[in-house]
Amino acid sequence: MKPQAFIKGAILIAGMFLASCQNQSDERILYVAPDGDDRNPGTMDQPFVSLQVAAEKATAGTTVFVREGTYVEPLLIQHSGTEQEPIRFEAYQGEDVFLSGKGMEDDLDDVALIEIDGHSYITVDGFTIGDVTTNHVD
Secondary structure (H helix, E strand, O other): OHHHHHHHHHHHHHHHHHHHHHHHHHEEEEEOOOOOOOOOOOOOOOOOOHHHHHHOOOOOOOOOEEEEEEEEEEEOOOOOOOOOEEEEEHHEEEEEEOEHHHHHHHHOOOOOOEEEOOOOOOEEEEEEEEEOOOOOOO
C-alpha cells in the first residue's frame, strides 16, 4: 500500500470514529420541556413533554435536562446508572423546574412524586417539589 493511500485511509477511519463518538454522546443527553412532544426524539430542538418518557429512555450515563416549567406528574425512575455513569435529571442551566403533586390522591397505593425504588446511581438536581400532602404516618 502506498504511504499516501495509507494516510488517507487512517484519516478517514479517524473521522468516522470521531463522528460515531459525537453521536453516542448526543444520544446520552435528553431534553424535556413543557412545549415538547413525547413523539419527539428528546433533543434540545425537539424535546419530550413528559418526565416519564425521558425516564424510560434514560440508561446509565444519560443526563436528562429539564427545561423551565411546571410538571404535574411523578418521576418514576426506570433504570439504574453505575458509579462511573450515573443517570442525572437536572434543571437546565439553573432554570426553574417545579415538580407538582397536584391531583395526587392521599392514598396508600399512590406512587411517590419521585420514585427510585430498586434503582441506584441516580441524581435529581435543581427541582422544586410542591403541592404534596399526606395524612399517613410513615
